[in-house]
Amino acid sequence: MAYNDKADVVDPSSFYPSPHTEGPRLSFDGSQISSLAPDEMPAAFDGELDATGPSTATNESEGDPIFIGSIGTEENEDVELTDEEEEIPPHVALPLPLEHIYVKDPRQPLLLSDFHVIKTLGTGTFGRVLLVCLHADSPHHRPDTVQHFAMKILRKTEVVKLKQVKHVNAERNILARIQHPFIVDLYATFQDHLNVYMLLSYVPGGELFSHLRRAGRFTPDVTRFYLGGIVLALRYLHSYNIIYRDLKPENLLLDHRGYLRITDFGFAKVVDDRTWTLCGTPEYLAPEIIEQKGHSKAVDWWACGILTYEMLVGYPPFFDENPFGIYQKIVKGKVYWPQELDIASKEFIQAFLNPDRSKRLGNLARGADDVLRHTWFEGVDWVALENGKIPAPLIPQVTSGSDTRNFTSLPFPNPADLPGLFPSASLPPELQTDPDGWQFLDF
Ligand SMILES: Nc1ncnc2c1ncn2[C@@H]1O[C@H](COP(=O)(O)OP(=O)(O)O)[C@@H](O)[C@H]1O
Numbered sequence: 001m002a003y004n005d006k007a008d009v010v011d012p013s014s015f016y017p018s019p020h021t022e023g024p025r026l027s028f029d030g031s032q033i034s035s036l037a038p039d040e041m042p043a044a045f046d047g048e049l050d051a052t053g054p055s056t057a058t059n060e061s062e063g064d065p066i067f068i069g070s071i072g073t074e075e076n077e078d079v080e081l082t083d084e085e086e087e088i089p090p091h092v093a094l095p096l097p098l099e100h101i102y103v104k105d106p107r108q109p110l111l112l113s114d115f116h117v118i119k120t121l122g123t124g125t126f127g128r129v130l131l132v133c134l135h136a137d138s139p140h141h142r143p144d145t146v147q148h149f150a151m152k153i154l155r156k157t158e159v160v161k162l163k164q165v166k167h168v169n170a171e172r173n174i175l176a177r178i179q180h181p182f183i184v185d186l187y188a189t190f191q192d193h194l195n196v197y198m199l200l201s202y203v204p205g206g207e208l209f210s211h212l213r214r215a216g217r218f219t220p221d222v223t224r225f226y227l228g229g230i231v232l233a234l235r236y237l238h239s240y241n242i243i244y245r246d247l248k249p250e251n252l253l254l255d256h257r258g259y260l261r262i263t264d265f266g267f268a269k270v271v272d273d274r275t276w277t278l279c280g281t282p283e284y285l286a287p288e289i290i291e292q293k294g295h296s297k298a299v300d301w302w303a304c305g306i307l308t309y310e311m312l313v314g315y316p317p318f319f320d321e322n323p324f325g326i327y328q329k330i331v332k333g334k335v336y337w338p339q340e341l342d343i344a345s346k347e348f349i350q351a352f353l354n355p356d357r358s359k360r361l362g363n364l365a366r367g368a369d370d371v372l373r374h375t376w377f378e379g380v381d382w383v384a385l386e387n388g389k390i391p392a393p394l395i396p397q398v399t400s401g402s403d404t405r406n407f408t409s410l411p412f413p414n415p416a417d418l419p420g421l422f423p424s425a426s427l428p429p430e431l432q433t434d435p436d437g438w439q440f441l442d443f
């Protein structure tokens with residue numbers, strides 16, 4: 001079996017942390033993979049390699065393949081990896097109608113200019129997220145309600161260049177139609193001639209990523225609390241055939257109670273059967289994504305195994321200085337199991353990290369319910385957890401709606417880049433061209 005301890009498995013902590021993993025890890029999309037020369041591709045990319053078999057890929061120490069970076073180049077025009085992506089198919093029933101989010105009322109529309117920017121909360125591969133506040137003189141300002149929000153902003157030209165138009169529209173349309181206590185809320189969307197904007201609930205406790213790196217690792221009980229919330233959120237998403245595809249501590253935020261909220265639906269997709277786009281974050285990719293066999297909900301359960309390992313051990317099980325090496329290790333399937341990891345947790349992780357999807361925990365006959373009933377979760381009161389009745393292991397320090405102490409300090413955005421939020425800094429309307437606006441009509 002591929003997951004037994006093997007003498008040649010190296011403890012990833014021997015070269016971890018490294019500059020590659022000290023900061024948040026970036027997500028990527030399949031169009032970026034084409035920057036590899038053919039002989040740099042792991043054999044898995046040709047579909048020749050069985051997930052449990054030996055890797056015949058090139059020696060990772062040879063050459064220096066770059067997976068992320070050379071995107072939007074000519075060669076990428078031929079890549080059809082994203083072409084199968086569709087927005088929500090019309091027959092799909094999601095919990096809420098689109099009108100659930102802010103309805104544009106022509107008599108008193110909510111405008112970008114109703115908000116002012118307080119600071120930058122985060123940046124990812126595609127987006128920049130700002131803390132914003134409703135102006136005191138906005139007609140929508142009410143003293144008794146929440147005034148601070150997170151505004152996710154994506155530059156239209158970048159989205160088009162990186163071939164993310166369908167993903168961004170799906171992010172908006174899926175988030176608009178779901179509601180769950182462990183998933184960030186979307187309230188409204190906007191666009192100006194440069195950007196699209198998503199108004200989200202501000203989740204003030206910071207990324208699980210920073211809390212985990214600070215703690216080093218979590219105990220099984222702490223891990224159980226966080227993973228339990230994720231499993232409930234995945235059960236909800238999967239019940240509507242939504243796969244999430246970017247589970248990792250960088251996309252998990254702590255709310256004021258200390259409960260997790262999943263953010264970043266940039267790769268979420270409604271999938272009736274299978275999908276082929278190679279996207280996600282290298283350390284968290286399931287082997288079937290790398291091998292491009294077609295993937296589905298099972299990839300989120302694989303990622304649960306990676307997340308559980310990373311929380312308990314402090315670093316992910318498949319790690320290398322460059323993504324190429326990570327893919328090789330995932331496909332090879334050998335995991336280093338530290339001595340201190342208890343046997344029950346190891347078996348639980350192994351149940352997720354099964355390269356055979358038909359045997360992977362979460363993807364069996366009873367789906368997510370098998371995960372809830374697993375012995376590792378024995379004694380968890382799922383109803384109490386979903387209702388927020390279980391005390392969280394870490395209550396983040398937050399004293400006001402504008403408290404950003406749990407986020408790293410990032411530069412304030414350039415007002416000229418955000419014309420809707422800074423109308424006075426923007427070009428006169430006749431000079432504001434918007435050639436890509438037609439691709440974002442839902443915003
Ligand atoms: N609702 C939110 N509240 C607070 N911070 C957020 C929120 N949404 C995102 N962030 C921060 O911004 C970062 C980038 O946002 P994300 O949606 O993950 O963008 P990307 O798709 O570029 O990765 C997150 O990792 C997180 O630190």
Ligand SMILES: [Mg+2]
Nearest residue numbers: 124250251264
């Ligand atoms: Mg992200």
